[in-house]
Structure formats: structure tokens, C-alpha cells
Amino acid sequence: MPTTSVLVLTHDRDEHLLRQADSLQHTQGCDAAAGRGWDEVVVTFVNQDTEPWEFPPDGVRTQHLEAEGLALAAGRNASARAARAQDEDVLVFLDVDCLAEPTTVATLAADCRPGRLVMASPCYLPPGWAPPSDPSSVAIPHPSREGLGSGPSADWHMFWSLGFAITAGDFWRVGGFDEDYRGYGGEDTDFAFRCRDAGMHFFLSPARVLHQAHAVHRPPLHHFASIVTNARRFHQRWGRWPMEGWLDAFAARGLLRIDGDELVVLREPTVDEVAATHQPTARF
Numbered sequence: 001m002p003t004t005s006v007l008v009l010t011h012d013r014d015e016h017l018l019r020q021a022d023s024l025q026h027t028q029g030c031d032a033a034a035g036r037g038w039d040e041v042v043v044t045f046v047n048q049d050t051e052p053w054e055f056p057p058d059g060v061r062t063q064h065l066e067a068e069g070l071a072l073a074a075g076r077n078a079s080a081r082a083a084r085a086q087d088e089d090v091l092v093f094l095d096v097d098c099l100a101e102p103t104t105v106a107t108l109a110a111d112c113r114p115g116r117l118v119m120a121s122p123c124y125l126p127p128g129w130a131p132p133s134d135p136s137s138v139a140i141p142h143p144s145r146e147g148l149g150s151g152p153s154a155d156w157h158m159f160w161s162l163g164f165a166i167t168a169g170d171f172w173r174v175g176g177f178d179e180d181y182r183g184y185g186g187e188d189t190d191f192a193f194r195c196r197d198a199g200m201h202f203f204l205s206p207a208r209v210l211h212q213a214h215a216v217h218r219p220p221l222h223h224f225a226s227i228v229t230n231a232r233r234f235h236q237r238w239g240r241w242p243m244e245g246w247l248d249a250f251a252a253r254g255l256l257r258i259d260g261d262e263l264v265v266l267r268e269p270t271v272d273e274v275a276a277t278h279q280p281t282a283r284f
């Protein structure tokens with residue numbers, strides 16, 4: 001029987017991590033019909049020497065990665081390499097700010113099989129939510145995904161990496177995440193498109209992951225440089241621009257313009273402009 005490894009990437013998100021670890025402990029043996037939960041959890045701390053526990057919870061292994069900046073692609077690949085997973089074993093990637101419902105991991109694993117990229121259904125908790133309140137009763141879908149439903153999908157551009165499952169064999173067959181995407185943005189859509197071009201199928205699972213509210217920048221001006229660099233790399237490979245909403249928001253502020261196949265930076269955002277986009281806590 002295939003095993004299931006849950007892979008978590010974190011940097012200075014200890015409160016989120018502790019809540020997530022608690023939610024994962026409640027996924028074990030909760031629903032025999034959906035299958036068992038996970039066999040191991042691998043937590044990769046990126047550019048963080050400390051851990052929020054004296055000893056990790058049962059079944060949780062940790063590792064530390066020193067990398068340049070926000071190394072999302074490299075960190076996810078490092079987590080996958082650390083997993084005790086063979087070809088048909090399941091890798092469940094779960095962002096550190098997402099909680100698992102009791103059946104989340106088992107359902108994702110049951111939906112996963114060779115040749116299929118499985119995405120969880122992301123739901124969002126309101127600002128101010130905290131244990132011991134029940135998160136499942138107050139989480140709502142993201143407005144942009146309410147009509148997607150579940151089952152097979154051709155909407156590869158709607159893949160978000162905050163919660164998904166893939167077999168270890170398929171993950172490495174497509175090359176994992178492209179580590180030339182540095183910092184924030186674009187690496188998850190690129191990964192999905194490479195899965196598509198490798199002949200895989202995209203499947204939207206009803207398994208829910210519950211995103212915890214936290215501070216955001218809207219639009220993410222604090223990631224302006226990496227979004228521009230990653231958008232150019234994506235366009236060079238795929239002939240289309242990713243993150244269009246963010247690029248449009250940057251253009252509206254006079255920071256850049258897109259001339260066909262060229263993205264031209266007009267100026268960098270100022271410190272005050274970046275500060276003005278900060279929201280202390282947000283559901284979406």
C-alpha cells in the first residue's frame with residue numbers, strides 16, 4: 001500500500017505551524033472509509049535555526065535549509081527529497097498557514113494516483129479566528145474558485161500549490177519545482193503546466209485545506225522584484241504572462257508596462273508605496 005508524506009515549508013511562521021501540526025494530529029485514523037492519514041510529516045525550516053517545540057510531535061521529522069531569500073521552489077524540492085517516498089507513494093504538500101480537516105490528508109491520498117495532479121479545495125478563515133473555535137464552520141471558499149467544483153479539470157492555470165498531492169514518481173518525472181524561480185511568484189503555475197505537458201491529468205479534490213488569516217500586501221509590492229523576474233522567466237517558457245492581476249496592478253501604479261513580449265520596469269516602488277499596501281490581517 002502506498003505511503004503518504006505530508007511536506008511543510010516554513011520560515012518564521014511558528015504560530016501557524018503549531019496550529020497546523022495540531023490539525024494534522026487529528027487526521028490520523030479519523031475515517032476508515034477515506035483511508036488512513038499520513039505516514040510521516042516533513043517540516044523544512046528555511047533560513048530559520050530555531051524550532052517551536054522541544055521535541056517534534058509524533059511522526060514529524062524536521063530539517064533546516066539555508067537558502068537565498070524566499071526559496072519556495074528549492075524548499076519544496078528539499079522537502080520531497082527528505083521524504084521516505086518511493087515511486088507510487090504520495091506526497092502531500094501543505095502550506096504552513098493551512099490547517100487540515102480530519103479527512104483532508106486521507107482524501108487527497110485516495111484521490112491521488114500515478115498520472116494525476118490533485119489539488120485540495122482552499123477555504124479561508126476569518127481574521128481573528130483562533131483555537132479552540134471550530135475552523136471548519138467558519139471557513140469559506142475563495143471567491144475566484146467557487147464555481148470550479150470537484151473532479152477532473154482542464155483549468156491548469158487555477159492550480160495553487162497551497163495544498164496538493166502527487167506521487168513521488170510523477171513529481172520527479174516532471175523535475176519537481178523549477179529552482180530558477182527565485183522568491184515569490186510563478187513557480188506553481190509553471191509546475192502545473194509541466195505536469196500538463198507530461199501527459200498528466202488535473203483533478204480538483206473536495207478535500208479542504210483551511211487557510212489562516214495573516215498580514216498581506218495587496219498588491220504584493222514587497223515582492224515586486226521577484227514577481228517581475230519570475231514573470232519574465234514564465235513568459236519565456238510558456239509565451240504568456242502569469243500573475244496577470246498583480247502585473248496589471250503594478251502597471252496601474254506606473255511601475256511597469258507590458259509591450260507584447262516585453263515587460264519593461266519603469267521604476268521601483270517606494271518604501272511608502274510598499275507600506276501603503278500592507279494589511280495587518282486579511283481573509284484572502
